[in-house]
Structure formats: C-alpha cells, structure tokens
Amino acid sequence: MSTQRPMVELRNIRKSYGTLEVLKGIDLSVERGRIVSIIGPSGSGKSTLLRSVNMLEEVSAGEIWLDGTQVNQPLSGRAFERHINGIRQAMGMVFQQFNLFPHLTVHQNIMIGPMRLKGLSKDAARQRADELLAKVGLTGKGGSYPNRLSGGQKQRVAIARALAMQPKVMLFDEATSALDPELVDEVNLVMKQLAGEHMTMLIVTHEMRFAAEVSDHVLFMDGGVVVEQGTPDRVLANPTEDRTRAFLRKHLSN
Amino acid sequence: MDLELLARIAPFIAEAALVTLELTVVSAVIGLVVSALVVLARFSRLAPLRWAAVAYVSVIRGTPLLVQLFLVFFGGPQLGLDLSPFTAGVLTMGFNIGAYMSEGIRGAILSVERGQSEAARSLGFGRLDTMRYFILPQAAPLMVRSLGVNTIILSKGTALVSTVGVVELTYSAQRLVTSTYKPFEVFAMAGAAYILIIGIISLIVRMVEASFDPSRRAPA
Ligand SMILES: Nc1ncnc2c1ncn2[C@@H]1O[C@H](COP(=O)(O)OP(=O)(O)OP(=O)(O)O)[C@@H](O)[C@H]1O
Numbered sequence: 177m178s179t180q181r182p183m184v185e186l187r188n189i190r191k192s193y194g195t196l197e198v199l200k201g202i203d204l205s206v207e208r209g210r211i212v213s214i215i216g217p218s219g220s221g222k223s224t225l226l227r228s229v230n231m232l233e234e235v236s237a238g239e240i241w242l243d244g245t246q247v248n249q250p251l252s253g254r255a256f257e258r259h260i261n262g263i264r265q266a267m268g269m270v271f272q273q274f275n276l277f278p279h280l281t282v283h284q285n286i287m288i289g290p291m292r293l294k295g296l297s298k299d300a301a302r303q304r305a306d307e308l309l310a311k312v313g314l315t316g317k318g319g320s321y322p323n324r325l326s327g328g329q330k331q332r333v334a335i336a337r338a339l340a341m342q343p344k345v346m347l348f349d350e351a352t353s354a355l356d357p358e359l360v361d362e363v364n365l366v367m368k369q370l371a372g373e374h375m376t377m378l379i380v381t382h383e384m385r386f387a388a389e390v391s392d393h394v395l396f397m398d399g400g401v402v403v404e405q406g407t408p409d410r411v412l413a414n415p416t417e418d419r420t421r422a423f424l425r426k427h428l429s430n
Numbered sequence: 431m432d433l434e435l436l437a438r439i440a441p442f443i444a445e446a447a448l449v450t451l452e453l454t455v456v457s458a459v460i461g462l463v464v465s466a467l468v469v470l471a472r473f474s475r476l477a478p479l480r481w482a483a484v485a486y487v488s489v490i491r492g493t494p495l496l497v498q499l500f501l502v503f504f505g506g507p508q509l510g511l512d513l514s515p516f517t518a519g520v521l522t523m524g525f526n527i528g529a530y531m532s533e534g535i536r537g538a539i540l541s542v543e544r545g546q547s548e549a550a551r552s553l554g555f556g557r558l559d560t561m562r563y564f565i566l567p568q569a570a571p572l573m574v575r576s577l578g579v580n581t582i583i584l585s586k587g588t589a590l591v592s593t594v595g596v597v598e599l600t601y602s603a604q605r606l607v608t609s610t611y612k613p614f615e616v617f618a619m620a621g622a623a624y625i626l627i628i629g630i631i632s633l634i635v636r637m638v639e640a641s642f643d644p645s646r647r648a649p650a
C-alpha cells in the first residue's frame with residue numbers, strides 16, 4: 177500500500193449547467209486520514225464539487241480519483257453503473273436534509289446497505305448497526321422510525337448509515353445547516369470523533385470555528401474557483417486574498 | 431315504485447352486474463400490466479422508449495374512449511383482427527385505462543423526494559434497486575389511491591361497451607325497459623348496482639391503503 181497515493185484526487189474539474197460554468201477547473205488532493213473543509217459563499221460551487229466526487233453530479237471535464245481508481249471512467253451503460261455503484265460503496269455521504277428512509281426503522285436504515293450490497297447476514301448487519309448506534313450515542317433507538325427523531329438524532333443516524341458501508345472517505349454537505357442551534361454540537365461531536373479515528377473527510381461547512389478545529393486543510397471557493405487554500409491557520413486566521421477576508425469578515429460578524 | 435317489478439328484474443340486473451364486474455376486473459388487470467410497461471418505458475435510459483411512452487399516453491388521452499372502441503371493434507377486422515365484443519371491450523378499456531394509470535404511478539414516483547434516491551445511490555444502490563427498496567415503497571400509498579380512482583372511473587366506463595353489444599348492466603337495463611316500459615325503476619336499480627360495484631372497489635382500495643402504516647411515513 178503506497179502512502180504517497182492520495183485518497184481523493186480531483187484534477188482540473190469543470191462543470192457547467194448549460195452555459196453557466198459553476199466549477200472552473202478545480203484541483204484537490206486529499207491524503208489518507210486528512211480532513212479538508214470547503215468554505216465559500218452561497219452559490220460558489222461547494223455542493224457541486226462535493227457531489228462530483230461520488231458522481232451524483234456528472235462533471236463536464238477533469239478527472240476524479242479514489243484511492244488509485246478513476247471514478248469518472250468513460251464506461252457505458254451497465255458497465256458504468258456497476259463501476260460507480262462499487263465506488264459509491266466506498267464513499268459515505270451525509271446530506272444537509274438527512275435523507276433518511278422514512279419507511280424504514282433506524283435499524284433498517286443502517287442495515288439495508290450492508291445486507292443488500294455487501295451480502296452481510298441479518299445478524300451481522302444488526303450487530304454492526306448496534307455498534308454504530310452506540311458510537312453516535314443513539315443506543316436503543318434502533319426500532320424507531322425517522323419521524324420520531326430530532327434533527328440532530330436524524331443526522332447521527334445518517335452518519336451511522338453511511339459508516340455501515342465501511343467507506344474509505346466521508347463526504348459531508350452542510351451536515352448541520354438544517355439543525356436548530358442547540359442540536360449542532362451533538363453532530364459536530366460525532367464528526368470530531370471520526371476525525372480522531374483518522375477517517376478521510378471532505379466537509380462542506382459554513383461553520384468557521386468547526387472548520388478551524390477539525391481541518392488539516394481549508395479550501396475557500398468563490399465563483400467556481402479555489403481562491404485560497406492551506407492550513408486553517410493560514411486561510412482562516414491569516415488570509416491573503418481580499419475575497420477570503422471579505423467572506424470571513426461577514427461570516428465571523430454574524 | 432313497483433316492488434313486484436323490482437323483484438322480477440333483480441335477477442337480470444344481478445347477472446348483468448356480474449358482467450360489468452368482470453369487464454372491470456379484466457380491463458383493470460390489463461391496465462395494470464400496460465401501465466407498468468409504460469412507466470418502465472417512461473423512466474428508461476433509452477430516449478426512444480421514453481418518447482414512445484409519452485406519445486402513447488397523449489394519443490390515448492387525446493381521443494374519446496368510444497372512438498378507440500369503435501376503431502378496435504369495427505376497424506379491427508380490416509386488419510384481420512376479428513374480436514368478440516367482450517374481448518374488444520376489455521382490450522380497448524385496458525389499454526385506455528393503462529395510459530391513465532401510468533400517469534398516476536409516475537406522479538406517485540415523482541412525489542418521492544429527490545433526496546431519497548440520492549441517499550440510496552450514494553450508498554451504492556443501482557437504479558432498479560433504488561426503485562425497488564426505496565422509491566416504490568414510499569410511492570405505494572399514493573399509487574394505490576390513484577389506481578383505485580382509475581378503477582372506479584373504469585367501472586363506469588364499461589357502460590360504453592354496450593354500444594358494441596356486450597350485455598352488461600347498461601345494455602341489460604335498456605333491454606329490460608323495452609320489455610317492462612318502466613325506465614325509472616330499471617335505471618334506478620342499474621344505478622344502485624353500479625354503486626355497489628364501486629363500493630366494493632373502494633373497500634378494497636381502503637383495505638390496501640390501511641396496510642401501509644401512516645406512522646412510518648415522513649411528516650411533510
Ligand atoms: N441543477 C442545477 N441546474 C442549474 N444550476 C445549478 C444546479 N445546481 C446548482 N446550480 C448552480 O450552480 C451554482 C453552484 O451551486 P452549489 O449548490 O454548488 O453552491 P454552494 O456553494 O453549495 O451554495 P450553498 O452554500 O448555497 O449551498 C449556483 O449558481 C447554482 O445556482
């Protein structure tokens with residue numbers, strides 16, 4: 177196993193919706209176990225970039241690599257479907273709106289992926305689900321349906337659901353933006369715990385304090401380009417670009 | 431009201447009601463199969479299949495059922511398609527209601543939030559598995575309701591096949607009128623028979639609907 181090979185690598189990613197170019201050539205390399213936060217104003221392309229990594233969005237140009245395998249391989253039809261389903265199993269994604277499956281219990285939400293996609297037995301999947309529920313602080317909630325949970329609990333189940341696939345990378349798209357302020361910490365705590373376990377993570381966030389605490393690397397995007405990047409100390413505490421300064425000023429003041 | 435008359439015509443009405451029920455059930459089954467195929471085509475990755483599905487639905491919805499029935503029953507023999515009135519009736523109504531049912535199913539599928547399929551796809555589920563395990567179960571209650579409404583419309587639409595000579599409720603009632611000269615009693619009784627049939631359909635729909643526990647559905 178090479179220690180040099182990045183876990184996630186984006187090379188010159190471009191993405192257009194019709195004539196609107198929202199990603200204008202983005203490069204990013206994330207080493208194994210590193211945590212990269214992506215910040216920037218609304219509409220700058222953060223979500224589009226994150227969703228390009230597991231190809232929920234198809235890029236117009238560029239290359240996406242996961243641990244030495246090209247994600248956006250030029251395969252057709254069924255072959256691509258097989259390929260991308262395998263790739264996605266190795267990348268967990270957490271959404272702003274949780275997107276739990278409302279017709280399934282918490283247990284079933286977590287177990288269905290490992291059982292259907294990885295061939296785990298019901299008992300094994302159940303055991304894994306219970307371990308993950310313990311980890312996110314929701315022991316005993318397995319039998320509940322999602323509509324019985326608070327937002328913070330929902331998001332922690334969503335994280336457990338993603339972790340149940342034992343992914344190499346976790347992608348977070350504003351995981352706490354839809355939460356009431358008092359529920360943000362419980363989700364951040366789980367994410368910090370993952371950071372402590374050296375999970376490779378890409379985090380889109382508008383919480384500068386959280387980004388400063390957990391990230392190894394911060395990416396400031398505006399208008400589809402990376403304006404500035406580096407350690408949190410560099411980008412958040414001592415930004416050199418005017419656009420970064422203006423953004424941070426606005427964000428730290430409110 | 432002539433009670434003795436009602437008792438006399440009741441067996442004829444009952445027999446004809448069974449034919450109407452049979453027309454409804456057979457057409458509904460054909461409609462279900464047709465609608466499933468149309469929906470599959472509609473969500474296919476192949477554009478020509480999608481266009482064919484759209485064209486099919488517009489043609490069916492753009493022409494009267496009666497014209498479709500005459501086309502099949504009277505026009506069919508010209509193409510070597512010599513169908514009995516009953517067969518022509520259920521085929522026409524099945525393919526007709528299938529178009530409407532497909533729109534209901536499609537609407538129910540589209541009513542499921544986009545985030546649901548994104549969550550499933552991001553776990554690594556394929557297109558079909560995503561439909562099967564996540565979208566269809568959530569679309570099911572709405573789907574059943576819309577299929578039920580279409581089946582009720584269908585059951586009343588069966589009256590049209592009286593025009594090609596199937597002795598169902600409406601045609602049977604017309605014949606009873608010519609022998610009894612009591613149109614009010616006869617048609618009132620026929621109407622009551624339709625209400626009974628629709629009541630049975632509604633009951634079945636409600637039972638199926640109740641089998642989906644609403645507590646499992648997401649609050650809006
Ligand atoms: N499906 C789409 N069709 C057309 N334009 C889109 C689509 N999705 C996003 N966009 C546009 O792409 C740009 C980038 O959007 P994106 O959602 O990536 O921004 P963001 O940085 O995540 O913003 P926010 O902080 O508000 O979530 C925006 O201008 C948006 O309007």
Ligand SMILES: [Mg+2]
Pocket residue numbers: 222223224350
């Ligand atoms: Mg976004």
